[in-house]
Amino acid sequence: MARKMEYRWAWVDSCCIDQTNNVEVQTSLxxxxxxxxxxxLTAVYLSDVPPSSKSGALAKSAWNTRGWTxxxxxxxxxxxxxxxxxxxxxxxxxxxxxESSKIMNELEEATGIEAWALVAFQPGMRDAREKLQWxxxxxxx
Numbered sequence: 001m002a003r004k005m006e007y008r009w010a011w012v013d014s015c016c017i018d019q020t021n022n023v024e025v026q027t028s029l030x031x032x033x034x035x036x037x038x039x040x041l042t043a044v045y046l047s048d049v050p051p052s053s054k055s056g057a058l059a060k061s062a063w064n065t066r067g068w069t070x071x072x073x074x075x076x077x078x079x080x081x082x083x084x085x086x087x088x089x090x091x092x093x094x095x096x097x098x099e100s101s102k103i104m105n106e107l108e109e110a111t112g113i114e115a116w117a118l119v120a121f122q123p124g125m126r127d128a129r130e131k132l133q134w135x136x137x138x139x140x141x
Contacts, residue, residue: 001043001086011035033123036075044072044081051085055102058089059110073107074121 002010017028036042049057058081063069073079078096081089081103090102097103104115111118 001082005041007040011039033071033075036071037077039076040078042072042076042079044069044079045086046081046083046089049083049089051083051087052091053083053089055090055106057083058103059106064107064110073118074113 018024044063046058046061046063048063049061058064076098078098080095080097083089089097090100092100092103094100098119101115104118107113107118108115
């Protein structure tokens with residue numbers, strides 16, 4: 001996919017982080033926000049979302065319950081969601097799913113994070129309690 005989109009480099013967190021090494025996992029989690037923030041594109045593979053899924057499948061995806069995915073959808077400027085067969089979620093061919101009100105509204109409903117924050121999130125201590133609440137309902141991995 002990266003090559004097809006003419007990117008010279010791709011990084012895959014599930015392949016590039018040794019999940020059996022707790023120190024490496026924690027170090028990586030601490031760095032992920034910056035990695036995603038500086039990425040040209042964050043591609044999210046939804047392994048449990050079948051092709052031609054209807055709106056709501058992203059919200060029900062296991063991906064949407066995992067704690068480590070919070071930086072994955074908050075930090076990047078450009079994100080695209082892919083279904084099991086690597087087709088774009090909801091057949092949305094836009095270059096950035098953060099510009100899709102349908103997808104952002106679905107994520108807002110599923111996460112409790114307002115769509116504007118999903119699109120334009122900036123790190124900092126402002127509203128820290130709310131940010132902790134966002135992650136509190138998610139699982140570790």
